[in-house]
Amino acid sequence: MSNPHVLVVDDTLVDRHVVSMALMCHNIRVTAVESVMQALIVLDSEHDVNMIVSDYCMPEMTSYDLLMEVKKSPRLAHLPVVIASSDNIPGRIKKCLDGGAKDYSLKPVKSVDVPRILNYI
Numbered sequence: 001m002s003n004p005h006v007l008v009v010d011d012t013l014v015d016r017h018v019v020s021m022a023l024m025c026h027n028i029r030v031t032a033v034e035s036v037m038q039a040l041i042v043l044d045s046e047h048d049v050n051m052i053v054s055d056y057c058m059p060e061m062t063s064y065d066l067l068m069e070v071k072k073s074p075r076l077a078h079l080p081v082v083i084a085s086s087d088n089i090p091g092r093i094k095k096c097l098d099g100g101a102k103d104y105s106l107k108p109v110k111s112v113d114v115p116r117i118l119n120y121i
Contacts, residue, residue: 004121005046008032009039009054009066010084015107019053019084022111026118036061040069043076050121053109056085056092064096071100080120084109 006023010016011034020030031046033039035058043049052070054063063083070076080102085092093104102120105113 002048003027003029004050004118005029005031005048007039007042007049007052009034009036009052009058009063011035011055011058015055015084019109022109022114023053025111026114028114028118035059036063036066036069039066043070043079049079051117052079052081053117054081054083055107056083056087056096064092064099067096067099067101082117082120 006028008016008019008030010019016032016034020032023030031042033042054066056063067081070079070081082103082105083096083101084105084107086107088106096104103117
């Protein structure tokens with residue numbers, strides 16, 4: 001089996017890089033994009049994505065919006081979505097988990113978080 005492929009969505013370059021590097025240390029293939037719209041384009045064109053790790057707060061659309069798009073698509077609904085945020089807001093966390101997110105991780109995502117996150121693949 002080839003290495004798992006994770007789509008990282010974050011509008012901040014540094015955060016995108018931190019998550020990508022943490023995943024790559026665990027032999028994960030990473031595609032990193034900076035917006036929900038770019039993520040939807042990747043998901044439409046690449047059929048080997050195994051998981052999405054997305055920042056919550058981004059311009060235009062939040063990762064909750066991305067989660068809703070993924071869950072309503074018959075082709076994508078099986079994909080685990082992990083939401084990362086620097087905000088520990090219980091209502092937002094509950095909304096995301098109730099909406100189908102597998103996890104809500106506080107940023108920065110660290111290398112020690114990766115094995116837990118990868119269990120969802």
